[in-house]
Amino acid sequence: MINSEKTFIITTSILCLSIAIGEPVPFLMQLDRWEVLLPSIGISAMHMQLLHNGMVVMFDRTDFGISNISLPGGMCRFDPSDTAVKFDCSAHSVLYDVVSNTYRALKVQTDTWCSSGSVLPNGTLVQTGGYNDGERAARMFTPCGYSETCDWIEFPQYLAQRRWYATNQILPDGRIIVVGGRRQFNFEIFPRPDYHRYKGSRFEFLRETSDGDNENNLYPFLHLLPDGNLFVFANTRSIVFDYKSNRIVRVFPEIPGGDPRNYPSSGSSILFPLDETKNVMEAEIMVCGGAPKGAFSRARSQHGFTRAISTCGRLKLSGSNPIWEMETMPLPRVMGDMLLLPTGNIIIINGAGSGTAGWENGHDPVTQPIIYHPFDRRFSIMSTSSRPRMYHSSAVLLPDGRVLVGGSNPHIYYNFTNVEYPTELSLEAYSPPYLSFTSDSIRPKILTNDKIVGYKRLFNVNFFIAQFLTIYLLSVRIVAPSFTTHSFAMNQRMVILKLLSVTRDGLTNSYRIDALGPSTAEIAPPGYYMMFLVHAGVPSSAAWVQIE
Template sequence: MINSKNTFIVTTSILCLSMAILSEGQANPFLLQLDRWEMLLPSIGISAMHMQLLHNGMVVMFDRTDFGTSNVSLPGGICRYDPTDTAVKFDCSAHSVLYDVVSNTYRPLNVQTDTWCSSGAVLPNGTLVQTGGYNDGERAARMFTPCGYSETCDWIEFPQYLSQRRWYATNQIIPDGRIIVVGGRRQFNYELFPRHDSRSRSSRFEFLRETSDGSNENNLYPFLHLLPDGNLFVFANTRSIVFDYKKNRIVKEFPEIPGGDPRNYPSSGSSILFPLDETNNTDIEVEIMVCGGSPKGGFSHGFTRATSTCGRLKLSDQNPIWEMESMPLPRVMGDMLLLPTGDVIIVNGAGAGTAGWEKARDPVIQPVIYQPFDHLFSVMSTPSRPRMYHSSAVLLPDGRVLVGGSNPHVYYNFTNVEYPTDLSLEAYSPPYLSFTSDPIRPKILLTNDKVLSYKRLFNVDFSIAQFLTVDLLSVRIVAPSFTTHSFAMNQRMVILKLLSVTRDQLTNSYRISALGPSTAEIAPPGYYMMFLVHAGIPSSAAWVQIE
């Protein structure tokens, strides 16, 4: 074991220095040597418009049933008949697949109602609930309960479960384990899943009516974040509020984001809630960030340059105001994901235009990593292909980012177009996955508690190759997101309180003792990826369930 603290400081300083951007829009050459793209599969048969990582390490993906025939058949000779479908009325192809991350294989799933522009969230027991869509799917609720890859679990559908049409709605898990479904095209209301009884109805939400700007409705897929007080942060168009859904009242309204440019679909910026830090005995700082989008009127004014601004809003301040920053690359339809380190990756999207069929140009093929503490953007290396409208991305337990999709056309279109429909899957490895960081990378050996309780002690055993600096070690839980249309629903990170670290001299391993999250408002019940992060380098995750 290397005991030299100075050696550690030098190594860490080099890694931290490498994250600094050289100049606006310029890639850092050191970072380009550390990150990489990997083509996983040239085709999964469908375009991954929607993605959800499950706690068994598999990813459910789907597009829509009225695209036409996909490139993968439904299992068991099943077919779908829809007399109203304008593309193909009798369809024996699949529009959903289950992807196994470990084996890098997939199998088709049977979804019968149209999932186009729908939403989702995972229940505390690990079951994916997926809501809404188009035509015969607009009021549907669908459930997928994880099972082994070789087993036959599939979608179970309830075609008329929802009280309203939910097309372009947003879902958020709430502290009692239910899911709130907010908005949708011309739906100025919200409802809860599961409903109390067959008479349950939606509740009016006038804020969505107020933020609608007519036919383009730049408040679709509103950004929702669950706050530590149990209320919701809701961002629609240019406005944002704290909303008490239990009493159906606005608790607080914030200043409009400067610039006047809309950020929701079809302008399609993105948003994240920064990690909630429970390591100190003080009030938790709560801050959100909104990045990118398209200028006002962009949907009807051709391929206008995308928005390059980001706004940070610290909700926990007494009088929050927007702090504006500029991305090195303008971007619309970008996906923002929290990395295990707490940094933010922005990937996919275009430099001009909006969401919609053939509405964007100039694909942005370079990811950007943002360091919140230092307010630094770094432009990363180049992927192999554009990811335009209907692309998506999720964080994987090994720290990679899974990226797929792109279909900016009315139907599947693979030839004679500028941006063909893309059925491939890629994985992006950020710089922290470089072998150069292996000496200080933690490796989780054993999670003694697979089920965590609120405010209860738990232990994790881990090893490290060379040396450990306890002051630079943290324990983080990350809720996997349902990602579609540039928003990762339910994405959440909580930094847990670390109580002690002890070393086993015989095995040369370590044990941490830490506290589970304090409340269900901080971390709603369900499955989370647990990462150990040491000096900015994360372990692979272990799955834990919070009850």
């Protein structure tokens, strides 16, 4: 027997179909599901980045203490400035192979706590900042085979300023902008300009949005816009920023409610898919969740946990008078991760129902993701995970359409006993309803594709599908994999490409697509993307393409 609460959760995704066709649901079918992939990877996955070879780099911080995985070959690190353990033979980073569901230890030397990252056009992960001896560090990880020995390469004093709680964004020319950080009202460019004593550039907007010691503008939300400028959201305010000339070109109204949305209030934000099939390219932002003003100080002083924010704001950036349009989530959430699914829907996953980010500051874990359907502005409550994912959890979209979830450690050190929310070392995968076997007949399968896609250049994709309904239900989408930490998926973006034609091969029952690459590097910066075919709301597994 299924209790009434659980019945609502697992049937949400099929009720809409039932209502649409006017038929009752004859039986209950759980179309989405959770799966524990590994009970432990030895570390708590505070930061995650999917690479174009199907591996995921994960790491926490070096000053959590001894982790549960040893460095290989008897390696150790000696760090006299480490606040937890100065001689450490355990790892604080791992490389996870999605296909084989295995992992191996990586060696990171400097402290990566609350750092940021982006992937260069050649596929190398650039990871910036952190705490203590890592605050000015730049680290690079170049993908290799799982059995090979690639590892972190570090440049401990590379950055112009201390970067703790900063945000990164890949730029149209392949460089990376690194914005903010604790008491850093400035930004800098990676790789740094080739002149002496480069200190970055002042960014007074961050000073203006700082909220005292809490700040509430850390990990500012950055989105690269189709015109090449940046959308920047900090605390309650947002602007369009021309980083080349260091000037604000547009100021938007404050998000209604007056409550902060950035760390430690820790809401999240996404840029809606950019659609090349439309005559006019529109950019729209969404900001969801967070903690009300004063929640951080109340939690720290043990005066209680304040209910998280349940609202989302949508902001279309075009037009003469943009205004926030507010939505209400079915579940309040702080520290939730927002990811674009291949369908263009948005999943909000992980987090808490009350409190804020910070040590022991969160309560009431929210173990049910919600999926937001932008077209009809509808939320669906999904199935429940068995594992709370609180402070220091993360999530990324995988090429097979699942969402990889890891991390959660709301304690100063690793702590597994006598605490309400133990340190979580496991990995889970969440499968949205579109991965149900009930959709297999209309699911595209990419057979071959052009590996390199040029701007405004024709490219081809060959695919198979058992039941092709119509070309009008088919789309080609590229998704930039995110660097996810602290409730924000940096560099995440989706572009819907222009589909020119679909032809059928009668002998093999396969199909060929002719499509156009993205128009500009401002719309899709150079680099590796997951390319999905979506048919009638059902995505294929992704093929990797390099935009150049």
